[in-house]
Amino acid sequence: MRKRMVVVLAILALLALPLMAQGTNEQPAKKNYQTLKMYTALDTEEAQYYIEAFEKSTGMNVEYVRMSSGEVLARIEAEKDNPQASVWFGGSNTEHISAAAKGLLAPYKPNTTFELSRNFHAADWAWSGFYTGAIGFVTNKDFLAKHNLQAPSSWDDLLDPIYKEQIEMAYPYTSGTAYTTWATIIQMKGLDGALDWWQKFDKNIHQYSKSGTSCIARAGLGECAVGVGFSHDIVAKGINQGYPVVISFPKEGTGYEVGGVALIKGGKQPEEAKVFMDWVFTKEAQNLFKKYSRLPVNPDAEIAEGAVKLSDIPLINYDAQRAGLNKDEWVKAWRDRIGK
Amino acid sequence: MNNKHSERMGDFKKMVGEPFLLVSIIVVFYLLIVFVIFPIYKVVKTSFVYDGHVSFRNYAEVLSHDYYIRPLWNSMILGLLVATIGTVIGFVFAYAITRTPMKGKTVFRLVATFPMVSPPFVVALACILLFGRAGIFKGAIGNIYGLTGLTIVEVIAYSPTAFLSLFGILQSIDPALEEAAMVCGASRGKVFRSIILPLATPGVVSAWLLVFIQSLADFGNPMILSGNFSVLSVQAYLQITGMNDLARGSTLAILLLIPTLLAFYTQKYLVSKKSFVTVTGKPTASTIKNLEWYVKLPVYVVCVFFAGVVVLFYGMVVWGSFQRLWGIDKTFTLQNYVQMWAVGKDYIRDSLIIAAIVTPICGLLSMFIAYLVTRKRFFGRGLMEFSAMLTFAVPGTVVGIGYILAFNTSSALMPVTLTGTATIIIALLIFRNLPVGIRNGIAALQQIDPSIEEASIDCGANSGTTFWRITLPMITPALFSGLANSFVRSMTAISAVIFVVSGGWNLITVAILGFVDNSQYAQAAAMSILLIAIVLIALFLMQLATDRVGKGMKVGLMEGEQS
Secondary structure, eight states: OHHHHHHHHHHHHHHHHHHHHHHHTSOOOSSOOOOEEEEEOSOHHHHHHHHHHHHHHHOOOEEEEEOOHHHHHHHHHHTTTSOOOSEEEEEEHHHHHHHHHTTOEEOOOOOOSSOOOGGGBOTTOSSEEEEEEEEEEEEEHHHHHHHTOOOOOSGGGGGOGGGTTOEEEEOTTTOHHHHHHHHHHHHHHHHHHHHHHHHHHHTTEEEEESSTTHHHHHHHHTSSSEEEEEHHHIIIIIITTTOSEEEEOOTTOBOEEEEEEEEETTOSOHHHHHHHHHHHTSHHHHHHGGGGTOEESSTTSOOOTTOOOGGGSOBOOOOHHHHHHTHHHHHHHHHHHHOO | OHHHHHHHHHHHHHHHTOHHHHHHHHHHHHHHIIIIIHHHHHHHHHHTEETTEEOSHHHHHHHTOHHHHHHHHHHHHHHHHHHHHHHHHHHHHHHHHHHSOOSOHHHHHHHHHGGGGSOTTHHHHHHHHHHSTTSTTTTTTSOOSSHHHHHHHHHHHHHHHHHHHHHHHHHTSOHHHHHHHHHTTOOHHHHIIIIIHHHHHHHHHHHHHHHHHHHHHOOHHHHHHOTTOOOHHHHHHIIIIITOOHHHHHHHHHHHHHHHHHHHHHHHHHHHHSOOOOOOSSOOOOOOSSOOHHHHHHHHHHHHHHHHHHHHHHHHHHHHHTEEETTTEEEEOSHHHHHHHHHHHHHHHHHHHHHHHHHHHHHHHHHHHHHHHHHOOOTTHHHHHHHHHHHHHSOHHHHHHHHHHHHSSOOSSOOSOOTTSHHHHHHHHHHHHHHHHHHHHHHHHHTSOTHHHHHHHHTTOOHHHHIIIIIHHHTHHHHHHHHHHHHHHHHHOOTTGGGTOOSSOOOHHHHHHHHHHTTOHHHHHHHHHHHHHHHHHHHHHHHHHHHHHSTTOOOSHHHHHOO
């Protein structure tokens, strides 16, 4: 009997061994850094790309969890008595602003070689913005050709019955992308006007997703005609992947995000977290954003070909601070009216 | 009365005389209270607290909002449909394999159980490729986003559960009974109505219930395919992870729990009252000869059709995983595997380490609890069995929420905070997978005469030695099937663990869901295939090990899921 047990256990152990070995084989840290614990709202593959570069450049070890930015905020709030991570990397600053208002972040001014624009960081440096991007529409070319349409060029184009159950985006309460969209509409039309508009818009929605980027590939596949997302995501995950999609922007103006990075208050690796914050703004790190078509904030960094610059798009005077502070109320209003 | 009393006193004396037994009973109780009762209690409690006061306001609020009520009904409708269709298909499959001279039974068995070793939402992905708006057979079955699509994918994913439990039941009904009835002049229909159905009823009811619970807790498929048909498990998840609203999330979880618990205990009560099982201890393998064509034909058609659907769906996943751009550019490529490996190797390592820890602990603990409740008599025995089996009837969503609530801070029961550690994942998987092992263990023990163990005790061995040296070797097949089951489930679980994963420890199913979320379907498919391969290889190795050390014993899916 024991023999049998031993054999089974040995097999299980053997299965796990090569993988364990791989884990312990990593090169030793250059300095005596602790392992940095991080929450990221970037997609796993992209987060991994930056984090590996960071690990290589500093010798620090990073453990991260990928969640949508709404989930990160929820998680940090739930864990405020016992924070499990020290850095929050990525996601629109809307969520960072909510978090800062709730006192969940630790202010820190990163060491940079350039002056970070006033719009791109909190007044008290509770968060800093490391890339920018605007809300735009991603549309399937085949759908446009079939219906002899131009890509939507105004918010009201999205109300056209031709798009009935053909538009997808995320829930404003789970995704920073979708919340930025919702906050943009509110800032353009006022809360009541925005609710009325969205109620009409909702008839054209096929399904809401959890994450802000899923609608892009789905528009590419033809599972929906139009998605609403950030320009850099549309370029990197739609057009550059080879999906038959086009990007367009509403002529009335659109909202934009500043991607936020912040220290979590009470995080157990504050020194390591600061090293990471500094690194994010280096030219070396900002050059990496090219691969995912994000617009760098470091003026020395290179800009990806085909990336959409904020100066090329009609923008509204988007007030991220207001969006962040009113999040709970605006989300509740949305759910009560839209019922999803 | 007097007699019973003195008997009890005797039991008590025996226990005091055996410190090992006493200590182990206390330890098992402690574990069950902390990891089963406490989390569920926390969910119940949280749902009744509003602004720090005990109140029904969460319920009032939930029940007065359409966006909470509709998912409740949707979940019920979906659960009823999936459970009913899934049970019928499972029954037909079990009937075909135990009763008809169908060819290629091994293949059919394999195909019918295949969806169990894969993460469930893979089927939803394949469904989009096949029947989506831009799919290969677009429009063939109407709009797949919503009830239709969800019913199809959940039937594919969960009817194997029904098949496995019905297979065990039908196998234990001797076809000689039916042949005797036929010889006496009963028609095939009469035999079916008056022999097979009554004998199989308990199994059918419990299979139905199993599928119903799985459908209620299903999380991956509705995330991908729900369209405007929102379901409760996803709403509870979004409420908690998206809005950080534990109170309302818990309330939704309780709404998910009530129908399941009701159904579970009604069936237990009803079935135990009128069960006439003819367990002979050995499965009878002979099939019925001369089965009429009008029985065989529909049975074969259903089997071939369902097997074809399973092959089609999984074939799509395999094909998709080698496409350069899922569904668009179908050039063959291995890049998805390369990308998936770059992101996923840590997840796979973590998953394997956790499964390797969970599997033996879960296997041994379940056998030990089975031993205690069948062989020992002590105060609270019924309670022990009830609480150990409780997670069986509780949807994964509820368990997951309970674990965050219970272990996010320290408490008198659990002095250290478990959130963020591997321990919480391991504990969750162990206690979630216990019931199947315990059921197998109890079934095995009931067929073994306790006199051998009594002899061991009479010769001076204590209960621990007796369990380890005598009982366990006798129920090895049950142990191994418990091991296989808990390994498979640890590797493929999602609906409960999604709530407790953290930075240090990530699971492969969570990674796949991340890919899906981000519409990286090909990478999700590649990783699913890797996961299926790992599980199959592990099962194969375990089978090999058992074959080598114990002739004639079988482990694997078939026995593993029979419950």
